Structures are given as C-alpha cells and as structure tokens.
Amino acid sequence: MTLEVGVLGYRFMGKAHANAMARLPMFFPDAPEIERSVLVGRDEDALSDAADRLGFSSISTDWAEVVDDVDVFYNLGPNHVHAEPSIAALEAGTPVFCEKPLAPTLADAESMAEAAREAGGDVPAGCAFNYRFVPAIRYAKRLLDDGELGEIRHVRGRYLQDWLVDPEAPWSWRNDEEMAGSGALGDLGAHTVDLLRFLVGDDDLAGEIERVSGHLQTFVDERPVEGETPEESRGDGNAVETRPVTVDDAYSAQLAYEHGAMGTIEATRAATGHKNDHTIEIHGSEGSLRFSLERLNELEVLRSDDNRGYETILVTDEDDPYVDHWWPPGHVLGWEHTFVHENYEFLSAVAEGREFAPNFEDGLAAQRVLAAIEESDDRGEWVGLE
Known part of the structure; x- marks a missing residue:
C-alpha cells in the first residue's frame, strides 16, 4: 500500500x-x-x-x-x-x-x-x-535507562541562537504573539523541555517537572517590515514601516522535579555568535553527560569511577541507534538526518496502525511547562504544574 x-x-x-x-x-x-x-x-x-x-x-x-x-x-x-x-x-x-x-x-x-x-x-x-531522533540522544537515553548515571540530581538545557541580535533584522510571524504564541520560549524552549522529558522525565529517573520559576525578556520592541531598514524611506517622505514585537526574545527558568532533582533552562534568539547551540547536561550521583547540537555526533560522558574526566564518544558506529542505515563509522550525520529518522518512525507507525511518540500528549505536556514559565514571569513567583 x-x-x-x-x-x-x-x-x-x-x-x-x-x-x-x-x-x-x-x-x-x-x-x-x-x-x-x-x-x-x-x-x-x-x-x-x-x-x-x-x-x-x-x-x-x-x-x-x-x-x-x-x-x-x-x-x-x-x-x-x-x-x-x-x-x-x-x-x-x-x-x-x-x-x-x-x-x-x-x-x-x-x-x-x-x-x-x-x-x-x-x-x-x-x-x-x-531532536529525540539524534543518534547521540538515543545513546544518552540508553545510558540513563540503564542507570549508569545513578540518581539524577541536576539538569541543564540551553538553546542559543543569534538571528535576532540585529535590531534591524526584519519582523516575521515569529515575532507576533497572535501567530506564534511566544518567542524563544515556544520556538526553542519547547525542544529543551521535550528532550529533558524524554531523557529523565519518568518515575525511574527524575520524574516530571513539578514547578517552575520563569523570566521572559524582549530586547527589541519593534522591527522593520521585511525588505526595508530604518535607513531607508518608502519614497513618500514617511518613516519606514515597522511592526511591534509582542513575544519574548529570551527566557530563563528554574525547574523542580518530583523526585528532588533541580534544573535550569534558557533560550534566546539574541546570543551573539551562537547559531544553533542546543546543549543538554545531566548530572547524576554516578556520572554526567553533555550533548551539543552543534556537535551532534558526539556525546560527552563522565563516570565517577573514571578519574580521566569526560570521555568524548563519537556516536557513528554501526551498532549505534539508526547509524547502520547510513555510512561507515566516523562518516558523520547532520541535522537533516534527524528528520529522516523521525519520518521513518512516524510513517511506519501510520502504516502499522499503532501509536507514535512523541505524540500530541507529549506536545501538550511540553506546552504546560511553557505556559507555567510564562505565568511565573507574569506573577513573579514559582508556579506549580498540575
């Protein structure tokens, strides 16, 4: 069929x-x-x-x-x-x-x-x-599920981009609350929240996020319509057309987990020099791991019984997740390959008439965290999740 x-x-x-x-x-x-x-x-x-x-x-x-x-x-x-x-x-x-x-x-x-x-x-x-379908993330998930990091105590997530550093960067739908909902919070923070839920968000590890404290900030209040800059005129003697920015340029949040772990997450579209820097760190009683999307074939792992410090694992071997479908070891994958893996899993679920994850329940769970962060910023206090 x-x-x-x-x-x-x-x-x-x-x-x-x-x-x-x-x-x-x-x-x-x-x-x-x-x-x-x-x-x-x-x-x-x-x-x-x-x-x-x-x-x-x-x-x-x-x-x-x-x-x-x-x-x-x-x-x-x-x-x-x-x-x-x-x-x-x-x-x-x-x-x-x-x-x-x-x-x-x-x-x-x-x-x-x-x-x-x-x-x-x-x-x-x-x-x-x-990003759930990055081979290094699947490798990290396996380490965590096997208990190799021990009791999870601290998680960190950041997503840094710089495409809105310039105040003359043009307005787009992503700058509008009615169309986007939020800015860096929803656009980038959704990825971070979901990855942390995927990696440690079950009862055997840190559990779900229980409460949050959030801060949102907008640095540039209006931007020019695409194709124009503040130095240009429309030819009618009037100032260039601009539109208001009604979403956040950056957010940060503290997280408290059900089982006592704590976390910090942040994202911005105004971090000069950072193009697509999505970094996850997880620290446990028996070890730690670090992942950066800008080095997506690598996973840094530290085990407490190894005094050599962090080991950089190149996740490209044939027995690593998904990699048997691609190239010989060391012939690295890229950002686009995550979509191939994602589409393979989703379309296979459709063909077989079975459930797929991440699903709309996962999307809703992430949305609840994002909404609580926004509410915390409005109220100036910690907000619990139902």
Whole structure:
C-alpha cells in the first residue's frame, strides 16, 4: 500500500520534511512506500514552484479539501494554524504530524490532544520533536535507562541562537504573539523541555517537572517590515514601516522535579555568535553527560569511577541507534538526518496502525511547562504544574 501524504507548508520545515521523505527509500528500505501527493499553501504561484522543487504531484490552496482525502496529513505551517487543520484531520480519521510547539496557546494544545484521544491509538498524532531522533540522544537515553548515571540530581538545557541580535533584522510571524504564541520560549524552549522529558522525565529517573520559576525578556520592541531598514524611506517622505514585537526574545527558568532533582533552562534568539547551540547536561550521583547540537555526533560522558574526566564518544558506529542505515563509522550525520529518522518512525507507525511518540500528549505536556514559565514571569513567583 502506498501512503498518500498531504503537507501544509513549504518553507523551512516543508523543505526539511520533503527532503526526509525523498531519502527514506534509499536508506530505510523497510519504510512504507509513500507518495508526496498534495502541497498546501496560500500563494498559488509560489506553491506550484515549491511543489516542483519538493516533489509533490499536486497543490491545493485549501487544507479543508485535503485533510480527508489523503492517508497522512503533515501540518508544518505557522503555530497559529496548527490547531484547526490538525483537529479536522483527526476528526476525519487521518493521521497527523504537527510541528512544534503543538499550538500557540495551552487551550489550543489541549483541544488538539483531546482530538487525538478521540481519534484513537490507531490514528497516530505525532508532534515534531526531531531532536529525540539524534543518534547521540538515543545513546544518552540508553545510558540513563540503564542507570549508569545513578540518581539524577541536576539538569541543564540551553538553546542559543543569534538571528535576532540585529535590531534591524526584519519582523516575521515569529515575532507576533497572535501567530506564534511566544518567542524563544515556544520556538526553542519547547525542544529543551521535550528532550529533558524524554531523557529523565519518568518515575525511574527524575520524574516530571513539578514547578517552575520563569523570566521572559524582549530586547527589541519593534522591527522593520521585511525588505526595508530604518535607513531607508518608502519614497513618500514617511518613516519606514515597522511592526511591534509582542513575544519574548529570551527566557530563563528554574525547574523542580518530583523526585528532588533541580534544573535550569534558557533560550534566546539574541546570543551573539551562537547559531544553533542546543546543549543538554545531566548530572547524576554516578556520572554526567553533555550533548551539543552543534556537535551532534558526539556525546560527552563522565563516570565517577573514571578519574580521566569526560570521555568524548563519537556516536557513528554501526551498532549505534539508526547509524547502520547510513555510512561507515566516523562518516558523520547532520541535522537533516534527524528528520529522516523521525519520518521513518512516524510513517511506519501510520502504516502499522499503532501509536507514535512523541505524540500530541507529549506536545501538550511540553506546552504546560511553557505556559507555567510564562505565568511565573507574569506573577513573579514559582508556579506549580498540575
């Protein structure tokens, strides 16, 4: 059986997932056969060009005509269009794969998770936390599940980017609360929260996050409309057009876990010199580990009985997670390969009619943490999670 796939969105994430789908039959021969059937967007001309480049056989400017006419629906649009199309697809019995954060608001995320529950476990609803599928992260998960770090005492997560350092960087939907929900908090913090939940968020390790204390900050209050800078004029004698920034540029938070572990997490889009620095540290009674997305083939591991300090493990051997599908040891993988792994797992779950993780419940759990961090900033005090 060939799965017909419909995809909403054709820019950054649309390209990443279309590339992954194209790679699947080359490197994962047991992956289900798929057809990139329909690409969905608003601008018909741009959509036609994107469909040609990304390998889709048709286009549509109306997602409502697509969600019940394909076997799988990918929602890769901006955050504010996550809820309605995803819920409609699930109500039609169509499996859904939605980009993170699950929704711009906690209320929308709750509605999406409820729709997934009502659709049932044989209609997978996946949330796109692709960093779970980095081989080094899977290696770290195995170490933690085997108890090699002992009792988890402290976790740290940071996600640093610099694409909004310049106050003249143009405004985009990611700067708008109505469309994005939040800024660095949702865009980057969602990844950190999910990775920490994946790695240590069960009762055998640190358990779930119990309460948070958060701080959000916006450094630049307005930005020019794309294509213009403050030095330019529109030609009518008036100042250049700008739009307000209504989300955070950066956040930080403290975490308290159920079993006594503590954590600190932060993210910013204004960290000069950092392009995509997502770093995770986990410290236990018997050892520690460190991971950086900018060195995603490596995992640093320290064991308390080894006085040589941290060991850098190059996670590229054939017996490492997913790597048997790729290249000889030492021939490293990259960011794009995480999407291949993610699509393989999700589409296999669809073909087999079984559940997939991370799912909408995982997306909702992350959203609850993000909402609590935002509430803590508003109230100036610790906030508990239900």
